Amino acid sequence: MILLELFWTFFKIGAFTFGGGYAMLPLIQAEVVAHQWMSDAELVNFVAVSESTPGPFAVNIATYVGSEVGGVLGSVCATLGVVLPSFLIILLVATCFEKFRRNRIVKGCMSGLKPAVIGMIGAALLSVAGTVFVSQGFSTALFSDPLTYVSLGIFLLAAVLAFKKKHPIFIICLAAILGVATGYLFA
Amino acid sequence: MPLRLRRALSVFWSFFKIGAFTFGGGYAMIPLIQKETVEKKHWITDDDILEIIAIAESTPGPIAINSATFVGFRVAGVPGAMCATLGVVLPSFAMILAISYVLREFENIAAVQYAFNGIRAGVLALILKALWSMYKQCPKSPVSYVIMATALVLTAFLKMNVLLVIVLCALFGLITSLLAERRQKQ
Helix, strand or coil: HHHHHHHHHHHHHHCCCCCCHHHHHHHHHHHHHHHCCCCCCHHHEEEHHHCCCCHHHHHHHHHHHHHHHHHHHHHHHHHHHHHHHHHHHHHHHHHHHHHHHHHHHHHHHHHHHHHHHHHHHHHHHHHHHHHHHHCHCCCCCHHHHHHHHHHHHHHHHHHHHCCCCCHHHHHHHHHHHHHHHHHHHHH | HHHHHHHHHHHHHHHHHHHHEEEEHHHHHHHHHHHHHHCCCCCCCHHHHHHHHHHHHCCCCHHHHHHHHHHHHHHHHHHHHHHHHHHHHHHHHHHHHHHHHHHHHCCCHHHHHHHHHHHHHHHHHHHHHHHHHHHHHHCCCHHHHHHHHHHHHHHCCCCCCHHHHHHHHHHHHHHHHHHHHHHHHC
């Protein structure tokens, strides 16, 4: 039952992601790519789409994958799944907040989760780098392919702009324009 | 219309606007929430906003959903929480649903594929930047460096189940912090 599977997969993603935003990427990657709902490259494309549209990444990707896999009903199930865990947990926490915040167990778990998320985003970074630079498999042909250097150039430029706190949408638009220009140049 | 229902509807509309105008999600949403719910509507105070960030950071799920649910509950109880969450989700849901059809039509065009080749390299840089910001915010200690490295190796190279990595790291953090606490007492 695809609708149930969408709901349950995104329920797990919603329940186990701490820190929001890109913290979700490793988990989404593991679940969505493992189900073959999206390829690694499609997932990275969608990160860009999500950055350029309003709303949280988790909701955007749930809606998108749901729609791709199960139509409108699929997108409703996936989105409901990703939202429900935090909705229920916050309702619970809102009624006993002070106790929750001072709780030693919560604090202890968080002290392990924060660095874990960083390590996992690092893993996601490596995997995305793989889809950008070695999508055709690793071989010496990589070094003679002009597109490898184009990707490297765009990456370096985007990195400089990102660390200069330029807006992500601006960076994505620029990368798209450079991609189209160089694509026709070398095709 | 009873007051509580009217407030719940008002919460829905406020969070619908917040959802429609936050790009990038997460912390980008906090200033908008602050403006709408503290300065304009006086539903909550600045202290509550700090509280919301603290809660959002220590509970699972996207910050946008966490904070919408929390504020909605504060303002109008469970119906308020539902309205706020629905409101914040609806704009992106509708927009992405539309985009998913458009994207499917266009993804085979050469120009679009070239554009995404460039975009993927750009996204790599955005993730690097996000990683750096999160690293700066994370408390630095030998234990946290060990967890970072272990989580990286387990996910990237040993391909361990991500859920398992999360649970193991939480347990490890719990045990080390309880041990440190006990040592302090002695």
